[in-house]
Amino acid sequence: MIGCSGFLIRNGFLRCAGQLFTVPEVMNIPRHIAIIMDGNGRWAEQRRLPRIFGHQQGVESVRRVVRECLALGVSHLTLYAFSSENWGRPADEVAALMELLARFLAQELDSLMREEIRLRVIGDITLLPSAVRRILDQTIQRSSGNGRLVLTLALSYGARDEILRAVRRLVHQAVEGSLTLDEIDETHFAANLDTAGLPDPDLLIRTSGEMRVSNFLLWQLAYAEFFFSEVLWPDFSAEELRKAIEDFGARQRRFGLTARQDSAET
Ligand code: IPE
Numbered sequence: 001m002i003g004c005s006g007f008l009i010r011n012g013f014l015r016c017a018g019q020l021f022t023v024p025e026v027m028n029i030p031r032h033i034a035i036i037m038d039g040n041g042r043w044a045e046q047r048r049l050p051r052i053f054g055h056q057q058g059v060e061s062v063r064r065v066v067r068e069c070l071a072l073g074v075s076h077l078t079l080y081a082f083s084s085e086n087w088g089r090p091a092d093e094v095a096a097l098m099e100l101l102a103r104f105l106a107q108e109l110d111s112l113m114r115e116e117i118r119l120r121v122i123g124d125i126t127l128l129p130s131a132v133r134r135i136l137d138q139t140i141q142r143s144s145g146n147g148r149l150v151l152t153l154a155l156s157y158g159a160r161d162e163i164l165r166a167v168r169r170l171v172h173q174a175v176e177g178s179l180t181l182d183e184i185d186e187t188h189f190a191a192n193l194d195t196a197g198l199p200d201p202d203l204l205i206r207t208s209g210e211m212r213v214s215n216f217l218l219w220q221l222a223y224a225e226f227f228f229s230e231v232l233w234p235d236f237s238a239e240e241l242r243k244a245i246e247d248f249g250a251r252q253r254r255f256g257l258t259a260r261q262d263s264a265e266t
């Protein structure tokens, strides 16, 4: 149960003047939420468990958050699951994370289809173990017709690497003559990023109290609203997600304009 502009919301419904509304009608729901899922290791260490237990528990939070996004009508969810820098972690942790990922994908295929979720991936997936790539490719292909929620996993992802790969592609097109320099504008550049076709995130959430972007979506976050949660990712609940969305709903996004211009346009 949470409060919203003086009203009470219960079980996804809001009663106001005798009428029942669903929450998405009364909350300002971001179209695209991106999450830096952080704090798995600390969650496990606090319990004197190996770090992988935190990652395993983190998978449950992924399921919870996907369920809540479906319930609220969020159409795009992007999860930072493994960064290009995370390859530098101890080999046993990297191997355990890759295994966990392959298992998660295998387990989720049915529910992705049932819930009409389309899976996408961003990052340099050529670096992933072939078993993971195989199941990833299969899942992406099988779910490609789904349209209720686009779930994008950032795997082996670094924004600087993504930007450099886009630059290389553009330079290649320019050198071979299929692209002139004047044609390189923001739209064309964005179309060469891994996120091509996705709207920019409206809301970025980072868990575990860290306040940095850690090489995530540097281009795409230009006008995102940031929400930092103290909660470690394995403890991240539907309630905490709603708190972030409520906070988002109370912000005024000005996109470089003055507050007066902004309210005149809405
Ligand atoms: C986030 O949790 C998951 C990955 C980066 C794969 P961490 O593993 O970074 O957890 P902490 O930050 O060490 O607690």
Ligand code: IPE
Binding pocket: 036, 037, 038, 039, 080, 081, 082, 083, 086, 210, 212, 214
């Ligand atoms: C960012 O978390 C990457 C993911 C959540 C996958 P890290 O834990 O790797 O980031 P830093 O090292 O604290 O910046």
Ligand code: MG
Binding pocket: 038, 039, 040
């Ligand atoms: Mg971390």
